Amino acid sequence: MDKFTKLTGVACPINQANLNTDQILPARYLKWTRAMGIGKVLFQDLRFDADGNEKPEFPINKPAWRNAKVVVGARNFGCGSSREAAVYALYDYGVRCVIAPSFGDIFSGNAVQNGLVTAIVTDEEAAEIMETLTRTPDLPVTVDLEQQTIVCGNKTTNFTIDPVRRKRLLNGWDDIALTESFRDRIASFRAADKGKRSWAVPAAGA
Amino acid sequence: MSQPQTLVDKLWAAHEIVRREDGESLLWIDRHYVHEGSFHAFGKLAERGVPVAEPGLTFGVADHYVPTRGSRTNIANPELARMVRQVEENTAKHNVKLFGLGDPRQGIVHVVGPEQGLTLPGLTIVCGDSHTSTHGALGAYAFGIGASEVAHVLMTQTIWQKKPKLMRVTVDGAVAPGISGKDIVLAIIARIGADGATGGALEYAGSAIRALSIEGRLTLCNMSIEAGARAGIVAPDATTFAYLKGRPYAPKGADFDKAVEEWSAMQTDAGAVFEKDVTLDAGSIAPIVTWGTSPEDALPIDASVPDPEREPDQDRAQYLRGALEYMGIAPGKKLTDIAVDRVFIGSCTNSRIEDLRVAAAVLAGRTSKVPGLVSAGSTLIKRQAEQEGLDRIFRDAGLEWGESGCSMCVGINGDLVAPGERCASTTNRNFRGRQGPGARTHLMSPAMVAAAAVTGHLADVRPMLDGRKV
Numbered sequence: 001m002d003k004f005t006k007l008t009g010v011a012c013p014i015n016q017a018n019l020n021t022d023q024i025l026p027a028r029y030l031k032w033t034r035a036m037g038i039g040k041v042l043f044q045d046l047r048f049d050a051d052g053n054e055k056p057e058f059p060i061n062k063p064a065w066r067n068a069k070v071v072v073g074a075r076n077f078g079c080g081s082s083r084e085a086a087v088y089a090l091y092d093y094g095v096r097c098v099i100a101p102s103f104g105d106i107f108s109g110n111a112v113q114n115g116l117v118t119a120i121v122t123d124e125e126a127a128e129i130m131e132t133l134t135r136t137p138d139l140p141v142t143v144d145l146e147q148q149t150i151v152c153g154n155k156t157t158n159f160t161i162d163p164v165r166r167k168r169l170l171n172g173w174d175d176i177a178l179t180e181s182f183r184d185r186i187a188s189f190r191a192a193d194k195g196k197r198s199w200a201v202p203a204a205g206a
Numbered sequence: 207m208s209q210p211q212t213l214v215d216k217l218w219a220a221h222e223i224v225r226r227e228d229g230e231s232l233l234w235i236d237r238h239y240v241h242e243g244s245f246h247a248f249g250k251l252a253e254r255g256v257p258v259a260e261p262g263l264t265f266g267v268a269d270h271y272v273p274t275r276g277s278r279t280n281i282a283n284p285e286l287a288r289m290v291r292q293v294e295e296n297t298a299k300h301n302v303k304l305f306g307l308g309d310p311r312q313g314i315v316h317v318v319g320p321e322q323g324l325t326l327p328g329l330t331i332v333c334g335d336s337h338t339s340t341h342g343a344l345g346a347y348a349f350g351i352g353a354s355e356v357a358h359v360l361m362t363q364t365i366w367q368k369k370p371k372l373m374r375v376t377v378d379g380a381v382a383p384g385i386s387g388k389d390i391v392l393a394i395i396a397r398i399g400a401d402g403a404t405g406g407a408l409e410y411a412g413s414a415i416r417a418l419s420i421e422g423r424l425t426l427c428n429m430s431i432e433a434g435a436r437a438g439i440v441a442p443d444a445t446t447f448a449y450l451k452g453r454p455y456a457p458k459g460a461d462f463d464k465a466v467e468e469w470s471a472m473q474t475d476a477g478a479v480f481e482k483d484v485t486l487d488a489g490s491i492a493p494i495v496t497w498g499t500s501p502e503d504a505l506p507i508d509a510s511v512p513d514p515e516r517e518p519d520q521d522r523a524q525y526l527r528g529a530l531e532y533m534g535i536a537p538g539k540k541l542t543d544i545a546v547d548r549v550f551i552g553s554c555t556n557s558r559i560e561d562l563r564v565a566a567a568v569l570a571g572r573t574s575k576v577p578g579l580v581s582a583g584s585t586l587i588k589r590q591a592e593q594e595g596l597d598r599i600f601r602d603a604g605l606e607w608g609e610s611g612c613s614m615c616v617g618i619n620g621d622l623v624a625p626g627e628r629c630a631s632t633t634n635r636n637f638r639g640r641q642g643p644g645a646r647t648h649l650m651s652p653a654m655v656a657a658a659a660v661t662g663h664l665a666d667v668r669p670m671l672d673g674r675k676v
Contacts, residue, residue, distance in 0.1 A: 017525060018400050018500045022637045027618045030243060031271070031289055045639050050625060074521075076401035079434065080637060081616075082336040084246065084352035102401050105370075105436045106336055110352035127521075164228045164368065175354070179362050182224055182232060186364055189223040189234055197220075199465035200236050200329060202262065202455045 001115045003172035004145050007096050009069030011141035011152070012060050013130035019073055020080030021107060025089040027081075038085055039092030064137035068093075072129050072141075073100040078107025078118075087114050097143045099150060099159065101126050112165040115172065117145060119159035129157065145170055210475035212372050213441050214407050217347040217472070221330045223364060230366045236329035237346075238264045238359050239315045240302070242271045242289040244334050247356035248296040258300040260363040265324060266297040266304040267315045271619050274581045274608030278307045286619060300360075313584025313610045316340035316554035320424060321584055323453025327442035327469040332359055337554050337634065339430040343423035344450070345442035345472055347407070350431065370436065371405050374480040376412040379488035383676070384668045386564070387422030388556060388632070388651035390414065390486075391429040392494040396504040398484060404434035406482070409474060414488035415440055420449040421560035428555045429634050432501040442469045495541055495664055496636045496649040498529035503636070505541060507654070507666045513537040532638055533646050534626070541664050544648070547627040549578035549605070549659045550641075551652050553615035556632035557583030561652040562591045566599040567676045568656035568667060575662035578605040578655075579621065581613040603659065617642045630658035 016023075029041050046058050054061050060068055071090070077100035078086065087110045090098070097117040108118040121129070129152050133139060142151040143159075145166060150157045167173075179186075194201070211219075223232045238260075240247075251258070258264055271289035273281055281287035290307060297304040305311045305318055312318070316337050319325040327345030332338060334356040341348035351365065359365055375394055395402070408430050410423075418426065423440045430438025440446075447466050450456045457465045492506035505511070511530065514537055517523040530537055535544060551557070551565050562582060580600045582588035588610055591597055597607045614621040615633040617640070623629045625644030632655050633640075636647040648664060653676075657667035 015521075015524075016528075017521075018502075020500075020635075020637050022635070022640050026639055026643070027616050030618060031285060033249075034246075045643055050643060076404065076434065079400060079404075080336065080431075080635060082334060082350040082352050083243075084354060087352070102404055105405060105434065106350055106352055110354065113352065113354035162368065164226075164230050167228070175358050175366055176361060179232065179358065179364060179366070185224050186232070186234075186362065190363075193234060197328070197468075199326070199457045199461060199468070202237075202324060203457055203461075 001172045001174055004096060004115055004117055004169045006142065006144045006146065007069060008140050008142040010065060010067050011070035011072055011133055012065035012068035013072045013133045014059050015074055015130050017074040018076045018079055021078055021083050021086035021104070022080055024078065024086040025083060030083060030085055034088050034092065038089045039094070042089040042093040062137065069096050070141050070143060071095050071098045072126060072133065073098060074126060075101045075123060077103050079104035082106040084110040087111050087116055091116050099126065099129065112168055115169060117143065117161065117169055119143060119150065119161060121150070121157055121159050125157050210478040212474045212478045212480065213409055213439060213472055214347060214370070214372055217328060217330065218369055220328070230368050232364050233330055233367055235332055235359050235363050235365060236263060237319070237324055237331040239319055239331070239333035240264060240266045240293070240297070240356070241269050241315050241335065242293045244356055245292050245296065246353035247334065247360055250357035251360055256361055258302060258360050261301040263363060264302045264360070266293055266302050267318050268293055268304070268306045268312060269314045270612045270616065272307060272609070272611040273619055274579070274611050274613045274621055275606070278609060283620060310585045310589070313587065314554045314557065314612055316428065317557060317583030317587070320344060320420070321453070321586060323450055323456030326450065326456060327446060328472050332365060336431045337428050339436065339438045340424050340428040340554055342427040342430070342437055342439035343420060344446055345440060345469065347437055347439060349436040370407040371481045372409070373403055373406045373435070373482040374409045374411055375484045375486065377410070377414040377486045377488050378412040379414055380417065381414055381488045381491055384493065384653055384671050385491055386651045386653065387418050387425035389491050389494045390488070391426045392496070392501070392504040392649065393486060393491045395429065395433045395501050396494070397486065398433055400432060400500050400502040401434040403430065406435050407437040407439065408433065408435040410438060410440050416443065419560055420445060421558040424558065425555055429501065432634060441473045493651065493654050493667055495654060497533065497535065497541060499532055499636055499638050501634070501636060501649060503529060507541055507664065510538050510540045511535050534628070542666065543663065545628070545663045546576055546630045546648070546658050548576055548623060548629045549574065549655050550614040550629055550631040550633065551655055552579070552581035552583070552613050553633040554583065554612070555634040556652050557581060557587070559587050559590055561632065562587070562596050564676055565652040565656040566596040567674050568653055568670055569603040569660065570599050572603060572660045574604045574659035576659060578659055579608050579614060580605050581608040582610050585610050605659065614641055616640065623647070630655045630664065
């Protein structure tokens with residue numbers, strides 16, 4: 001997993017509360033492998049009409065925001081389905097950070113596994129950043145994960161992120177290696193637990 | 207005296223292998239359910255060349271991509287056939303038991319787990335599906351995970367988690383006749399919002415919850431995620447134990463009795479503190495339907511949809527306009543004036559025998575004005591319904607009686623609602639395009655879907671139940 005420390009880039013505001021993972025990646029693409037180019041179908045049904053024509057009013061279709069590295073959203077971004085491919089779609093499109101007042105729990109868990117930063121700001125701060133970007137679409141945004149700041153024009157906003165997730169993103173760590181280091185603890189837990197909770201094992205001969 | 211603990215505190219402590227200084231815990235996982243969508247995770251195992259750590263605690267099902275109509279032994283659509291074959295191959299390779307097509311125990315993962323007695327009180331359960339919260343109905347701590355986490359659990363039978371915020375929803379009193387677990391959970395989501403329980407685990411308590419059957423509790427816990435909670439839970443009780451006794455994978459004989467003794471202690475202690483405590487009066491809950499594009503857009507059936515012009519908050523007004531436009535509903539329209547084009551009864555939310563019985567009770571001797579599909583939650587439930595003659599009632603009413611699977615809840619097996627069509631549905635998500643691009647979904651209980659079928663519009667089921675045995 002790539003490390004994330006600091007990034008400056010195009011930021012696209014998408015002012016929609018409860019923007020769920022079905023909108024980020026419609027279910028019909030869930031059978032795709034990542035290698036098939038899942039970034040191409042990011043926000044597919046919001047970006048394109050039924051005939052495949054671009055909807056010019058959707059923010060990420062606008063010339064200034066087409067190469068977004070950052071998405072600024074409203075509350076409960078990424079709620080709904082657990083599909084990790086929604087994170088793959090954002091990442092493979094080029095997005096490295098989503099800024100929003102709150103995130104779906106499973107989405108933000110999936111994001112950290114893939115190097116995508118989920119930066120939490122207040123409703124007012126998200127609205128203000130979106131407003132600034134709407135006024136000045138070309139304004140680049142800088143997200144600094146070490147400092148936990150977002151710089152948008154002459155305004156600096158602090159963001160929050162779970163400290164564990166922050167550390168993992170800064171270091172590009174993956175869970176498995178860490179868990180492997182607890183192998184003995186897992187084995188002793190398993191042995192002791194089998195004695196204590198015999199009923200927890202599926203009945204034999206079912 | 208030790209500090210009073212919540213049920214989730216107790217289950218957490220029983221599964222915590224290690225807690226890091228930063229607060230994340232490594233939890234032992236008792237059951238891991240996989241399905242066709244788990245292919246990304248099996249791919250990660252293949253990349254590393256590692257086996258499944260605990261195949262005996264891992265169970266597979268074919269549900270998301272299986273056809274509900276036409277041959278299931280020779281699937282016509284090659285893409286669907288490939289998805290089903292993939293889960294067959296991945297589970298076979300790793301010695302994981304699969305409830306595949308051709309097995310009468312096949313069905314939707316969140317129906318099969320409880321039905322087979324794999325889901326038990328006090329267990330930790332994960333699955334790469336957000337509706338894994340369903341299993342909390344039996345007193346398990348169950349939550350949905352993403353593909354990377356699925357791979358991690360396959361490799362280690364553990365997962366890193368931060369303890370959730372603990373929240374409680376208490377529903378006291380008795381619900382009116384015709385009101386189900388679906389109405390209760392939609393009322394809860396309408397009250398606290400689609401992110402009302404984000405970062406949290408929801409414990410459901412109160413006399414109205416205790417009075418629910420396991421089927422009703424499964425529906426309730428299923429939609430916890432629609433309030434943002436990764437897990438929902440109901441403490442196990444006599445109803446739970448009666449449901450589990452004799453199920454194939456549940457403990458047997460003296461082992462069962464010993465288990466019941468331990469399960470009975472799995473309760474929130476008096477005086478335990480929750481970060482958020484919400485109370486609802488069961489008696490005030492009417493049949494509920496959704497009108498918009500989030501499950502929080504839910505109202506009692508006698509209400510009218512909102513009017514953006516009367517909404518002072520500009521952001522909210524903009525949201526209302528967008529949702530109403532997508533749904534093709536005029537501002538302020540009465541819910542009962544909204545005509546539907548199609549109905550669907552099924553999904554992990556509402557496809558169990560009790561759901562089919564209540565829908566059939568409404569439909570018996572009546573005709574559906576619109577086409578529709580009924581898909582039982584498992585092949586066993588389908589057979590039971592057929593033995594009870596419910597399939598005849600659905601067919602006589604003009605509805606299709608399909609095979610079991612996720613079907614029209616998510617549409618990836620090809621069961622789609624056409625663009626612009628309006629569907630009264632027992633499913634869990636009314637998101638834009640959820641049932642197909644441009645599809646318009648109204649969520650409600652099975653009884654309410656049956657009422658919509660009979661009348662051709664959203665309708666209050668209560669008068670239609672008069673004199674009928676439910």
